[in-house]
Amino acid sequence: GENVEQHPSTLSVQEGDSAVIKCTYSDSASNYFPWYKQELGKRPQLIIDIRSNVGEKKDQRIAVTLNKTAKHFSLHITETQPEDSAVYFCAANPGGTSYGKLTFGQGTILTVHP
Amino acid sequence: NAGVTQTPKFQVLKTGQSMTLQCAQDMNHNSMYWYRQDPGMGLRLIYYSASEGTTDKGEVPNGYNVSRLNKREFSLRLESAAPSQTSVYFCASSVTGDGGYTFGSGTRLTVV
Numbered sequence: 226g227e228n229v230e231q232h233p234s235t236l237s238v239q240e241g242d243s244a245v246i247k248c249t250y251s252d253s254a255s256n257y258f259p260w261y262k263q264e265l266g267k268r269p270q271l272i273i274d275i276r277s278n279v280g281e282k283k284d285q286r287i288a289v290t291l292n293k294t295a296k297h298f299s300l301h302i303t304e305t306q307p308e309d310s311a312v313y314f315c316a317a318n319p320g321g322t323s324y325g326k327l328t329f330g331q332g333t334i335l336t337v338h339p
Numbered sequence: 340n341a342g343v344t345q346t347p348k349f350q351v352l353k354t355g356q357s358m359t360l361q362c363a364q365d366m367n368h369n370s371m372y373w374y375r376q377d378p379g380m381g382l383r384l385i386y387y388s389a390s391e392g393t394t395d396k397g398e399v400p401n402g403y404n405v406s407r408l409n410k411r412e413f414s415l416r417l418e419s420a421a422p423s424q425t426s427v428y429f430c431a432s433s434v435t436g437d438g439g440y441t442f443g444s445g446t447r448l449t450v451v
Contacts, residue, residue, distance in 0.1 A: 226398070231381075234379070259439060259440075261440075267444075268429065268442040268443065268444050268445055269382070269429070269440075269442050270442070271439050271440065271441075274439060314381060314382065325370045325372075325433035325434075325439075325440065326370075326372070326384065326387055326389075326397070327372075327384070327440070328384070328398075329374075329381040329382040329383070330381055331379060331380060331381040332379075332381050
């Protein structure tokens with residue numbers, strides 16, 4: 226089955242710096258790669274996603290890049306703010322399933338210091 | 340429009356007791372899922388239902404059963420709770436063909 230590895234497990238940055246979180250996946254059939262943000266005690270929420278037919282997608286201060294050959298994808302957050310502090314999860318859809326089954330990475334705790 | 344609603348929010352069970360976690364969505368989504376979240380292990384899929392009338396095992400199904408009661412509702416049952424099932428449980432739903440999940444608010448379950 227699909228294996229999704231996420232690094233680092235914790236990341237600490239100063240406000241205004243950039244943060245990068247990386248994920249690798251094992252199933253070459255995967256074609257959908259979302260990122261979720263989970264604030265303390267809250268539910269995970271989708272922040273950005275990318276499909277295998279594109280290499281990069283941006284939404285204001287966040288961007289995701291995908292390298293299908295190397296089977297890795299990354300989340301980039303620029304100009305970080307304290308409210309970006311949360312746990313971030315990457316995910317991939319094993320077998321390229323169309324009905325949305327996802328395998329998640331272990332999560333990255335991001336702390337942005339004012 | 341409530342999205343995905345889970346009940347209860349908190350529960351304490353004794354070892355061997357049974358309970359059902361309820362989940363309902365009002366977004367007309369076809370697919371529904373149950374995940375458990377444990378520290379350092381991310382979200383692991385317990386069971387999923389790709390469409391009404393179908394259910395399938397995920398990564399960690401042992402000790403659980405599910406029922407897709409109709410298009411809106413997907414319940415998770417623990418027949419004989421064990422301390423290893425202490426976790427936060429999330430229900431989620433998605434539109435077929437679009438993997439973006441909407442999660443419920445979670446159920447924090449403690450088995451003593």
